[in-house]
Amino acid sequence: MEDFAQRVRGAVSRAALRQEQLASGPRRTTQEDLSAWARANLRHRKLVVVSNREPYSHVRGDDGVRWIRNAGGLIVALDSVAQAIGGVWIAHGSGKADRSVSDAAGRIPCPPDRPTYTLKRLWLSRQDQELYCSGLSNGALWPLCHIAYVRPRFHIDEWEGYRDVNRRFAEAVLEEIGEGPAFVFIQDYHLALVARFLKEKRPDLEVALFWHIPWPNAEVFRIFPWKREMLEGMLANDLVGFHIRDHAHNFLDAVATELEAKVDRERIAIERGGKRTWVRHFAISVNATGIAAMAESSPARDAEHRLRERLGLKGLKVGLGVDRMDYTKGIPERLDALERMFEKYPEWVGRICFIQIGVPSRIELKEYREVLTQTRTRTDRINHRFPRRPPIEGAGDMQPSVILIDENLDFRELVPYYRMADLCAVTSLHDGMNLVAKEYVAATPDLDGALVLSPFTGAARELERAWLASPYDRESMADVYHAALSEPLEARRDRMAALRETVLRHNIFDWAIEVFDTVQRLTLQTPQVEATEVPRD
Ligand code: GDG
Numbered sequence: 272m273e274d275f276a277q278r279v280r281g282a283v284s285r286a287a288l289r290q291e292q293l294a295s296g297p298r299r300t301t302q303e304d305l306s307a308w309a310r311a312n313l314r315h316r317k318l319v320v321v322s323n324r325e326p327y328s329h330v331r332g333d334d335g336v337r338w339i340r341n342a343g344g345l346i347v348a349l350d351s352v353a354q355a356i357g358g359v360w361i362a363h364g365s366g367k368a369d370r371s372v373s374d375a376a377g378r379i380p381c382p383p384d385r386p387t388y389t390l391k392r393l394w395l396s397r398q399d400q401e402l403y404c405s406g407l408s409n410g411a412l413w414p415l416c417h418i419a420y421v422r423p424r425f426h427i428d429e430w431e432g433y434r435d436v437n438r439r440f441a442e443a444v445l446e447e448i449g450e451g452p453a454f455v456f457i458q459d460y461h462l463a464l465v466a467r468f469l470k471e472k473r474p475d476l477e478v479a480l481f482w483h484i485p486w487p488n489a490e491v492f493r494i495f496p497w498k499r500e501m502l503e504g505m506l507a508n509d510l511v512g513f514h515i516r517d518h519a520h521n522f523l524d525a526v527a528t529e530l531e532a533k534v535d536r537e538r539i540a541i542e543r544g545g546k547r548t549w550v551r552h553f554a555i556s557v558n559a560t561g562i563a564a565m566a567e568s569s570p571a572r573d574a575e576h577r578l579r580e581r582l583g584l585k586g587l588k589v590g591l592g593v594d595r596m597d598y599t600k601g602i603p604e605r606l607d608a609l610e611r612m613f614e615k616y617p618e619w620v621g622r623i624c625f626i627q628i629g630v631p632s633r634i635e636l637k638e639y640r641e642v643l644t645q646t647r648t649r650t651d652r653i654n655h656r657f658p659r660r661p662p663i664e665g666a667g668d669m670q671p672s673v674i675l676i677d678e679n680l681d682f683r684e685l686v687p688y689y690r691m692a693d694l695c696a697v698t699s700l701h702d703g704m705n706l707v708a709k710e711y712v713a714a715t716p717d718l719d720g721a722l723v724l725s726p727f728t729g730a731a732r733e734l735e736r737a738w739l740a741s742p743y744d745r746e747s748m749a750d751v752y753h754a755a756l757s758e759p760l761e762a763r764r765d766r767m768a769a770l771r772e773t774v775l776r777h778n779i780f781d782w783a784i785e786v787f788d789t790v791q792r793l794t795l796q797t798p799q800v801e802a803t804e805v806p807r808d
Contacts, residue, residue, distance in 0.1 A: 604742040
């Protein structure tokens with residue numbers, strides 16, 4: 272009875288803390304604030320978002336055509352922004368049923384259930400995708416920019432394919448905006464050359480590129496065979512944005528090393544051929560209040576309850592990993608550390624179940640198939656060595672300590688997992704930001720959770736009260752898991768409250784307003800730079 276009363280008192284005090292956090296902190300920036308900002312500032316300019324991946328795909332199932340929301344940090348973040356502002360989003364139409372539902376120009380209103388903007392799908396042939404996407408973007412630029420020790424592959428035909436597809440993306444933008452003014456917001460490493468093709472035709476456009484992945488140091492970037500052409504393409508933007516200061520500075524160093532240009536470290540800008548490009552860092556974030564509300568809703572609570580029942584998790588601690596299956600995310604490394612924890616601290620065997628959600632990604636590339644195999648092998652090994660409950664003759668099957676879910680879940684299905692997790696492991700070998708870390712924190716309303724975070728993520732710069740653990744150090748990561756799971760409840764909640772405050776104070780809408788406002792402010796104040804130096808090349 273006393274135990275019950277204590278639990279009730281605990282729940283009441285947690286609810287009070289939550290309320291206080293939501294009510295007493297500064298006012299949170301909302302989607303409506305971003306819409307209002309756009310109405311006041313973009314006025315007659317159209318917003319055009321350009322990315323490789325589309326936010327929604329249409330696929331064929333047994334019951335006909337249905338749509339899915341694609342996984343991936345950039346998509347999730349920019350979708351909230353496009354929903355707030357409207358406009359056009361141009362992306363590769365990759366869904367098997369995309370053509371059947373789009374109009375003759377590839378357009379379709381999105382999100383499909385309550386449209387607020389237009390998605391214009393660009394059609395790419397299988398060969399285009401192989402050269403531009405699997406080849407140059409994911410086979411060369413992705414490993415080049417992530418220090419994950421996978422050797423990038425460089426092929427001239429892929430670079431040519433990349434250039435060609437970038438030109439076609441630019442043509443699609445120009446077709447969409449006609450003669451009118453526009454702000455074009457280009458996303459990521461697939462589209463480094465789009466600004467150049469745009470500015471050749473329309474120098475008056477405001478164009479910014481956001482680079483969602485790390486930018487390597489100049490010594491690493493030097494090996495890229497087409498580095499000059501790529502940097503020149505990027506300098507056609509009015510602004511180039513990165514998540515963190517180090518990546519922005521690495522970019523300045525690359526330009527200083529490779530091009531005849533004035534690198535102004537005071538203004539953090541580059542001047543070349545009569546044009547100035549600003550370089551800035553803006554830490555991307557998530558729709559924290561939206562996720563928090565979703566996690567607190569009764570459907571999410573019920574879904575968590577059902578999940579616990581279905582997976583037999585009652586009374587157990589739950590560990591969680593959520594990732595695209597990518598070799599940069601450190602998934603095998605996190606499982607190795609779990610195995611080590613079971614060896615070193617056997618008291619955890621049978622008391623914790625680790626769920627790894629791994630959305631299959633880029634499976635046309637061998638390194639991605641390998642990471643899936645490595646993850647499966649480790650899962651089987653841990654379950655064999657340390658089952659949660661060993662098989663008992665006549666009394667039931669083995670219960671696994673690791674559950675691998677290798678499918679794409681709807682975001683609403685993901686939230687109960689976040690809610691349920693006592694520990695979330697984000698152990699990237701290298702990552703631009705990592706939104707999973709921020710989503711987990713936002714989706715832990717009872718504050719009873721622990722974030723184990725790799726120091727090699729952008730998120731680690733902001734989420735300083737997370738448990739830091741290097742994916743390269745299995746022993747320490749095992750110790751960190753143990754310490755994080757053993758920390759007394761009050762201290763856990765204190766950490767989580769601080770992490771939540773950080774994410775609530777700087778959400779995706781703050782990020783978008785900061786980026787857009789900076790582009791406006793800086794382009795307004797940019798004088799016509801004198802073309803004193805004529806580049807030699
Ligand atoms: C790149 C950069 C940067 C995962 N599984 C499912 C699912 N997800 C969603 C998560 C999250 C997103 O995917 C993953 O975002 P990350 O930021 O962690 O990683 P990347 O995809 O590599 O993103 C990264 C980001 O761009 C943004 O700038 O932070 O550094 O690499 O939102 O929730 N979503 C759904 N089902 C799943 O099964 N719906």
